[in-house]
Amino acid sequence: MAATTSRSPITPLYSQIRRPNSNSFITLKLLKRRHNIVFHACDGSSSADKSNQKNQPIKLQKLIEGYPYEFNSKDSPPSLPRPLTSAKLSNLTLEGSLLRVAYQGVRGAYSESAAEKAYPNCEPVPCEQFDTAFEAVESWLVDRAVLPIENSLGGSIHRNYDLLLRHRLHIVGEVKLEIRHCLLANHGVEIQDLKRVLSHPQALAQCENTLTKLGLVREAVDDTAGAAKHVAFHKIMDAGAVASMAAAKIYGLNVLAQDIQDDSDNVTRFLMLAREPIIPGTDKPFKTSIVFSLEEGPGMLFKALAVFAMRNINLTKIESRPLQKQALQTLADSSIGFPKYFPYLFYVDFETSMADERAQNALAHLNEFATFMRVLGSYPADTGLP
Numbered sequence: 531m532a533a534t535t536s537r538s539p540i541t542p543l544y545s546q547i548r549r550p551n552s553n554s555f556i557t558l559k560l561l562k563r564r565h566n567i568v569f570h571a572c573d574g575s576s577s578a579d580k581s582n583q584k585n586q587p588i589k590l591q592k593l594i595e596g597y598p599y600e601f602n603s604k605d606s607p608p609s610l611p612r613p614l615t616s617a618k619l620s621n622l623t624l625e626g627s628l629l630r631v632a633y634q635g636v637r638g639a640y641s642e643s644a645a646e647k648a649y650p651n652c653e654p655v656p657c658e659q660f661d662t663a664f665e666a667v668e669s670w671l672v673d674r675a676v677l678p679i680e681n682s683l684g685g686s687i688h689r690n691y692d693l694l695l696r697h698r699l700h701i702v703g704e705v706k707l708e709i710r711h712c713l714l715a716n717h718g719v720e721i722q723d724l725k726r727v728l729s730h731p732q733a734l735a736q737c738e739n740t741l742t743k744l745g746l747v748r749e750a751v752d753d754t755a756g757a758a759k760h761v762a763f764h765k766i767m768d769a770g771a772v773a774s775m776a777a778a779k780i781y782g783l784n785v786l787a788q789d790i791q792d793d794s795d796n797v798t799r800f801l802m803l804a805r806e807p808i809i810p811g812t813d814k815p816f817k818t819s820i821v822f823s824l825e826e827g828p829g830m831l832f833k834a835l836a837v838f839a840m841r842n843i844n845l846t847k848i849e850s851r852p853l854q855k856q857a858l859q860t861l862a863d864s865s866i867g868f869p870k871y872f873p874y875l876f877y878v879d880f881e882t883s884m885a886d887e888r889a890q891n892a893l894a895h896l897n898e899f900a901t902f903m904r905v906l907g908s909y910p911a912d913t914g915l916p
């Protein structure tokens with residue numbers, strides 16, 4: 531199909547057209563006017579179509595002018611996209627008509643695998659920071675974000691709890707990913723040569739016992755794959771990286787040890803975020819995530835949690851985070867010394883769909899005495915079943 535240059539309309543449109551008698555489809559997406567988009571058509575397919583060449587769908591692909599690539603060196607992996615930064619968001623146009631999914635990190639990060647697990651035919655888009663991934667969805671540069679929220683060994687990823695409230699995205703799904711860490715190093719480096727190890731703080735925490743036994747100094751970086759890339763790119767000989775097997779392959783590192791996490795059951799839960807909420811159903815197990823704050827007083831949290839207990843609603847997670855702005859106000863109001871208490875936000879996940887009357891009644895009840903409440907999303911639970 532001939533290439534077409536267009537100025538896109540202000541209103542974003544998104545539609546999929548299914549071809550008659552076929553699983554293939556044409557995806558049309560027009561974005562905000564400020565993106566100058568060049569469309570050209572090329573063949574692509576959903577995974578269901580991959581074995582059947584006749585059913586190749588057409589996709590409209592936007593070409594990026596000057597899209598940044600990080601590796602120029604001849605012995606480095608070619609053509610790896612550089613992660614989005616907040617500063618670059620406004621310049622970058624889009625590529626591909628597949629669902630574009632932002633994740634934090636560089637290629638080979640666990641978050642990239644989570645994005646691919648959540649949206650099997652997606653185009654994962656690396657972002658430097660969690661904030662950038664939120665902003666990329668909000669500004670229509672991508673369609674979804676997939677971000678880690680908690681890990682079975684390391685606990686909560688607090689930054690993403692805070693960002694969920696600061697931004698207006700909706701949780702539309704969750705995906706759990708088994709995390710299997712490897713100790714990676716450049717070829718020719720033995721374990722005994724290592725003095726330092728680089729990785730994401732969560733990954734370092736998940737391998738605490740192994741790294742202590744090896745007596746390695748931990749150095750925190752933005753993501754596991756970024757650590758692998760750094761060690762490879764700078765040909766560092768006294769430092770290793772804790773990262774995935776995929777990262778070892780992408781950056782050409784040697785695997786010195788496998789499964790170095792402290793517990794073999796190491797699972798990270800990721801949230802799938804979108805601009806629009808999904809309509810909650812009751813046809814499959816759903817979860818709902820909310821955030822609220824309460825007046826200070828004896829038994830207030832007990833009272834809040836009772837709205838779920840009395841309706842037989844199972845809670846799967848509770849997290850508290852400081853309500854930062856209000857904490858400052860309280861400090862300014864207090865005449866001497868420190869405030870008597872710090873106000874908190876409570877994030878709760880429960881195993882019921884918002885389409886269920888019990889959930890609606892529980893939240894109506896909570897709303898009677900909560901000082902603030904927001905539903906972050908009601909979405910299908912990842913039960914690990916197909």
Ligand SMILES: O=C(O)C(=O)C[C@]1(C(=O)O)C=C[C@@H](O)C=C1
Pocket residue numbers: 634635638639640641642678681687709730732733752753754755798
């Ligand atoms: O660094 C990565 O590879 C990530 O995807 C981030 C992250 C995290 O934030 O928890 C994701 C999964 C693992 O728990 C370790 C790190």
